Amino acid sequence: MKKYCVYGIGNALVDIEVEVRPDFFSLLGIQKGVMTLIDDKRQKEILATLNGVPLKRASGGSAANTLLTISQFGGSCFYSCKVADDEWGNFFHDDLIRGGVDTNGAQRRQKGETGRCLVMVTPDADRTMNTFLGISEQFSANELVEEAIRNSEYLYIEGYLLAQEHGRVAVQEAQQLADKYSVKKVISFSDPFVIQLFHQELEAVIDRGIDFVFCNEEEAKSYACTRDLNLACQKLEEISKCFVVTRGSQGSLLYDGERYHKVEAQSVPAVDTTGAGDIYAGSFLYGITHGMSFPAAGRLASMAAAAVVSRHGPRLAQSEAVALLKWPLRESVDLSV
Numbered sequence: 001m002k003k004y005c006v007y008g009i010g011n012a013l014v015d016i017e018v019e020v021r022p023d024f025f026s027l028l029g030i031q032k033g034v035m036t037l038i039d040d041k042r043q044k045e046i047l048a049t050l051n052g053v054p055l056k057r058a059s060g061g062s063a064a065n066t067l068l069t070i071s072q073f074g075g076s077c078f079y080s081c082k083v084a085d086d087e088w089g090n091f092f093h094d095d096l097i098r099g100g101v102d103t104n105g106a107q108r109r110q111k112g113e114t115g116r117c118l119v120m121v122t123p124d125a126d127r128t129m130n131t132f133l134g135i136s137e138q139f140s141a142n143e144l145v146e147e148a149i150r151n152s153e154y155l156y157i158e159g160y161l162l163a164q165e166h167g168r169v170a171v172q173e174a175q176q177l178a179d180k181y182s183v184k185k186v187i188s189f190s191d192p193f194v195i196q197l198f199h200q201e202l203e204a205v206i207d208r209g210i211d212f213v214f215c216n217e218e219e220a221k222s223y224a225c226t227r228d229l230n231l232a233c234q235k236l237e238e239i240s241k242c243f244v245v246t247r248g249s250q251g252s253l254l255y256d257g258e259r260y261h262k263v264e265a266q267s268v269p270a271v272d273t274t275g276a277g278d279i280y281a282g283s284f285l286y287g288i289t290h291g292m293s294f295p296a297a298g299r300l301a302s303m304a305a306a307a308v309v310s311r312h313g314p315r316l317a318q319s320e321a322v323a324l325l326k327w328p329l330r331e332s333v334d335l336s337v
Contacts, residue, residue, distance in 0.1 A: 005070055005285065006186075006285055013133075016119065018121070026291060034128065036131070059099070062159075069286070070286045072315075081103065086108060104145050141174075156187075157205065159194045212240060216246045221297070305323055
């Protein structure tokens with residue numbers, strides 16, 4: 001029995017969430033509905049215009065949200081990341097520890113600024129992210145903890161890391177360590193821009209071997225260069241032993257290596273979609289590392305994602321996670337496509 005269900009690597013970012021009106025974007029020249037990398041100066045300019053508007057903050061970044069979800073359900077995780085020796089870094093590290101996730105963040109930290117993601121949520125439940133990577137842009141193989149990888153069932157790779165040279169080297173080293181210790185390798189495509197701008201780098205990760213892919217429908221189609229979901233799934237079968245394609249209100253499509261399973265979405269009014277895919281991945285990984293079948297894990301993940309999008313914030317409450325595990329999770333849901 002290994003100590004950790006999942007060992008994750010990704011960009012450590014403090015999420016700063018705020019509610020805005022749609023005209024806010026046109027006034028500041030912000031592209032709505034996407035993740036845009038910006039520098040520190042630009043982010044501070046945007047924050048200055050929000051003076052007096054309530055802000056919420058939490059330790060975040062895609063992989064961190066996924067691992068914190070696993071921990072909330074009772075799973076054990078380790079997160080390798082890079083935060084600075086500053087107030088934001090202290091907040092991030094302490095929030096992870098409170099969430100039950102082990103991390104390398106207690107190691108001596110460098111001077112600099114911890115990365116921050118400004119999440120702007122509009123009344124249509126869409127989220128627009130302007131991200132300053134800060135010191136997380138320097139995340140490298142130096143942050144990897146070999147012993148923790150050896151003691152994990154799964155290595156979880158955040159696709160956003162492929163946007164940085166140091167991150168790509170870290171991913172390669174992590175994959176090599178996973179192979180050395182027979183740890184299954186999982187990648188989240190993270191965002192269509194990763195596929196479009198870093199396709200060659202993504203292919204290099206896939207060529208080294210991947211056991212599981214998490215992506216949404218848009219990412220699956222973008223990767224396969226098709227608008228046909230069936231063709232996109234055929235392409236995913238070629239590169240990964242298993243995968244999950246989330247489809248928003250249309251539920252999710254699971255491939256367990258032999259057959260497909262459909263999981264219906266939970267019908268809830270969407271308030272904020274921030275973190276929904278991360279929470280889905282964390283819930284699903286908890287399920288399959290704790291004896292659940294693919295359909296049951298998909299059902300849990302669908303319910304968890306619905307709970308998150310029904311209100312503001314990228315994370316479940318602890319009480320919600322506990323309550324979800326008490327629901328009957330169907331072992332069979334619309335098999336075969």
